[in-house]
Amino acid sequence: MKTLRFIILLLLCCHFCLGQNKQIDSLKIELSKAQTDTTKVLIYEKLMHVAPDDKAGIEYGLQGLELAKSIRYDVGEILCGNEVGFLMVQSDYYRSIPILIATKDLCEKTHNQLELVRALGLLGYAYGYVDYQKALLYYRECEKLMAKEKVSENIMPISTAMGYLYKDHGNLDTALTYLQKGYQLSLNSDKYPIRPNDFYKHFGEIYYKKGQKDLAMFYFKQSITAFKGKYEGEAYQGIALIFRDKNQLDSAKFYAKKSLEVEQKESRPTYIIQSANLLFELYRPNPAQALKYHLIATNTKDSLFNQEKVKQIEKLAYEEREKTARNQRRIEAHQTDFENKIRIYALSALVIGISLFAFFLYRNNKNKQKANALLHQQKEEIDLQRNKAEKALAELKATQSQLIQSEKMASLGELTAGIAHEIQNPLNFVNNFSEVNKEMLEELKTERLKPASERDEQLEGELINDVIHNQEKINHHGKRADAIVKGMLHHSQASRGKKEPTDINKLADEYLRLSYHGLRAKDNSFNAILKTDFDESIGLINIIPQDIGRVLLNLINNAFYAITEKKKLPSENYEPTVSINTKKIAGKVEIRVADNGNGIPEKIVDKIFQPFFTTKPTGQGTGLGLSLSYDIIKAHGGEIKVETREGEGTIFIIQLPIS
Numbered sequence: 184m185k186t187l188r189f190i191i192l193l194l195l196c197c198h199f200c201l202g203q204n205k206q207i208d209s210l211k212i213e214l215s216k217a218q219t220d221t222t223k224v225l226i227y228e229k230l231m232h233v234a235p236d237d238k239a240g241i242e243y244g245l246q247g248l249e250l251a252k253s254i255r256y257d258v259g260e261i262l263c264g265n266e267v268g269f270l271m272v273q274s275d276y277y278r279s280i281p282i283l284i285a286t287k288d289l290c291e292k293t294h295n296q297l298e299l300v301r302a303l304g305l306l307g308y309a310y311g312y313v314d315y316q317k318a319l320l321y322y323r324e325c326e327k328l329m330a331k332e333k334v335s336e337n338i339m340p341i342s343t344a345m346g347y348l349y350k351d352h353g354n355l356d357t358a359l360t361y362l363q364k365g366y367q368l369s370l371n372s373d374k375y376p377i378r379p380n381d382f383y384k385h386f387g388e389i390y391y392k393k394g395q396k397d398l399a400m401f402y403f404k405q406s407i408t409a410f411k412g413k414y415e416g417e418a419y420q421g422i423a424l425i426f427r428d429k430n431q432l433d434s435a436k437f438y439a440k441k442s443l444e445v446e447q448k449e450s451r452p453t454y455i456i457q458s459a460n461l462l463f464e465l466y467r468p469n470p471a472q473a474l475k476y477h478l479i480a481t482n483t484k485d486s487l488f489n490q491e492k493v494k495q496i497e498k499l500a501y502e503e504r505e506k507t508a509r510n511q512r513r514i515e516a517h518q519t520d521f522e523n524k525i526r527i528y529a530l531s532a533l534v535i536g537i538s539l540f541a542f543f544l545y546r547n548n549k550n551k552q553k554a555n556a557l558l559h560q561q562k563e564e565i566d567l568q569r570n571k572a573e574k575a576l577a578e579l580k581a582t583q584s585q586l587i588q589s590e591k592m593a594s595l596g597e598l599t600a601g602i603a604h605e606i607q608n609p610l611n612f613v614n615n616f617s618e619v620n621k622e623m624l625e626e627l628k629t630e631r632l633k634p635a636s637e638r639d640e641q642l643e644g645e646l647i648n649d650v651i652h653n654q655e656k657i658n659h660h661g662k663r664a665d666a667i668v669k670g671m672l673h674h675s676q677a678s679r680g681k682k683e684p685t686d687i688n689k690l691a692d693e694y695l696r697l698s699y700h701g702l703r704a705k706d707n708s709f710n711a712i713l714k715t716d717f718d719e720s721i722g723l724i725n726i727i728p729q730d731i732g733r734v735l736l737n738l739i740n741n742a743f744y745a746i747t748e749k750k751k752l753p754s755e756n757y758e759p760t761v762s763i764n765t766k767k768i769a770g771k772v773e774i775r776v777a778d779n780g781n782g783i784p785e786k787i788v789d790k791i792f793q794p795f796f797t798t799k800p801t802g803q804g805t806g807l808g809l810s811l812s813y814d815i816i817k818a819h820g821g822e823i824k825v826e827t828r829e830g831e832g833t834i835f836i837i838q839l840p841i842s
Contacts, residue, residue: 207233224251224259228266237270244270248282261289261298265305272309280309296332300325304339307348315352322348337374340365347385355389362386380409387421396425416445420458427465436465443479455483613657620653684723685731687772687839691763692717694732698739699761711746714762721767724841730815731839734823737808738776738835739763744799745780745833771821772839779832788827 210230217223227247234240244267251259264286271279283306290299303325310318322345328334329341336342346361366382369375387402399421406418419442426435443458459480466472627646630638692715702709739761746759764775783791783798790796794810816823821839 207235220250220254221256221259223247224254224256224263228259228262231263231266231270237274240270241267241274257289257293258295261286261293261295261302264289265298265301268302268309269305272305272312276309276312280306283309296328297334297338300328300332300334300339303328304341304344307344311348311351315348318348319345336365336368337372337376340368340375340377342368343377343382350385350389353392355393359386359389362389380406381414383409384414384418384421387418391421391424396428400425416442416449416451416454416458419445420454420461423458423461427461432465436462439465443476452483452486456480459483613661617657620650620657623650623653682725682727685726685728687721687724687726687731687774688717688719688765690728690732691715691735691765691774694735695739695761695763698736698743702743709743709747710759711743712758712760714760716762716764718766721765721772721841724772724839726819726839731819734812734815734837735763735774735776737812738837741808741835742776742778742780742833745778745782749780767841768838770841772841774837774839775834776837777832777834782829782831782833783825783827784829788825791825792823 207230210226210233214223214226214230217226224247227243227250230243231240231247234243244263247263248260248267250256251263264282268279268283268286271282283302287299287302287306290296290302303321307318307321307325310321322341325339326341326345329336329339342361343365346358346365349355349358349361362382362385365375365377366379366386369377369379369382383402383406387399387406389399390396390402391399403418403421403425406414419438423435423438423442426432426438439458439461443455443462446454446458459476462476463473463480466476623646627643627650630643630646695713695715699711699713742761746761750757750759758779760779762775762777764773764777766773766775787796787798792809792813794807796810813823816837816839819839821837823835823837825833825835827833
């Protein structure tokens with residue numbers, strides 16, 4: 184099967200577009216009259232195409248190949264090498280491979296890309312008999328080169344060739360892909376060397392092996408209709424197998440006999456054995472008939488075994504020749520390398536000696552004159568660069584100080600707005616209770632001015648008690664305002680760098696409310712859902728409250744900024760939410776500040792803690808908030824990290840040691 188298939192495939196593709204062939208006699212006359220050896224080589228190459236059989240063609244090709252080698256005629260050697268290599272594959276593929284490899288190497292050396300395509304394709308064809316992996320390697324090289332050089336498959340039908348190779352080695356899906364591509368090319372081009380009918384039998388085999396027997400039957404019948412003789416026996420055998428699988432044994436026997444008849448006529452031992460074995464299996468209940476087909480298969484196997492023994496001997500001889508050739512090439516390469524190294528060493532020694540002599544002369548004459556000038560110039564350049572670096576460093580430090588101060592002042596402004604709102608609440612209570620007391624005292628005064636007989640002493644007592652009660656409320660809310668002011672002043676003053684026991688839950692809650700009210704003071708339309716979940720088992724932890732407060736304020740402000748930006752986008756069900764959670768975990772306190780804003784893009788997550796990096800528009804952020812927060816948390820022996828999903832929100836996680 185493989186031999187017949189590739190003969191049809193590659194005989195049609197090799198030099199498919201050569202000119203009209205000469206008759207053998209005319210070419211022999213031209214050969215006798217040829218005045219140059221190059222002309223003789225080209226005539227030998229033409230004689231291969233009109234030879235009556237492969238044996239004669241091989242003889243002409245070998246003569247042309249030897250002559251081309253002797254006169255170093257590369258074009259002729261390539262043409263004869265490809266042709267004779269192809270013809271020899273049919274009868275002696277172990278001898279054809281070295282010829283095709285040498286032709287491939289010469290094509291690469293002379294940059295003959297078209298003939299290199301043929302050489303690679305023919306090597307894949309030849310190795311298909313003995314080495315599947317090498318065959319596939321050469322076919323793939325051929326395919327890549329054809330794509331690079333834009334060589335049409337009308338010259339080398341590589342898709343079809345690779346499809347056949349994959350099919351024969353059980354890679355059915357890949358085989359089907361390549362064969363369908365080849366089939367489409369054959370439908371669309373009259374110049375494609377494989378006709379559409381040539382594919383039917385192969386499609387039938389693939390679909391049978393894939394279990395799609397109806398499709399397989401269709402293509403086997405198409406193959407028989409399209410051809411008589413070519414693929415006919417294989418198609419009959421495929422139909423017989425399908426009927427056998429369906430347990431339609433009479434039909435299976437009929438087509439198996441037709442297959443055996445065709446294969447015996449074509450003298451193809453492999454398929455004779457397959458058909459005879461199938462009939463032996465089908466006639467097993469009939470011992471006489473089964474024995475008949477068993478003898479046919481056995482006798483054919485004996486004959487084929489003798490042929491295989493010859494091929495094995497040829498293979499061993501080929502491998503021995505290849506081993507000897509490789510050793511010889513290795514020895515020649517080592518000898519050449521040794522001679523080249525000797526030449527290079529001698530020349531290098533001479534060049535080095537002359538160069539050293541010239542160098543010493545030049546150095547003695549010139550270096551003394553230039554040394555002082557060069558040193559002086561270098562010193563001036565170093566001084567200039569040092570001054571520039573010092574100036575730039577001073578400017579950078581000043582700029583950094585200004586930016587850090589701006590960041591602190593911005594935070595302080597937001598904090599102050601929140602404090603004002605917090606103080607306003609108890610002051611409203613003080614004002615309201617004061618006005619109520621004034622009204623009740625005036626009512627009491629009016630009651631006391633009445634005659635003794637008209638005065639209501641019970642009402643007077645109630646008014647006096649209410650005034651006392653309201654006065655207690657005024658005192659309570661006044662002290663509350665005083666506590667807020669003192670606490671905020673304590674948190675707002677510059678850090679003394681001293682840790683003190685602090686209620687982290689209270690600190691987090693205060694800064695959440697201060698940040699929220701600060702934003703409300705700037706924009707009274709701003710609203711958000713605030714969520715807190717504090718672990719009351721934490722107790723007091725040793726921190727610098729002013730510094731941790733700045734960190735919390737920065738993270739909360741960023742969260743409010745994120746939800747404000749997302750709220751600007753069109754959305755019906757969006758509820759801006761900021762939450763703070765605390766939790767005690769394995770000797771540490773974990774603080775989570777979360778928002779459901781737009782999140783942080785993945786490509787910039789690694790940059791957010793870098794100084795001066797900000798995603799806010801110009802003028803709305805210095806890029807120092809997260810950087811300073813990172814430094815503060817690290818100074819406390821803690822850790823700060825971020826979890827974010829773009830479009831869903833961000834969580835900043837702070838972990839602080841308890842002690």
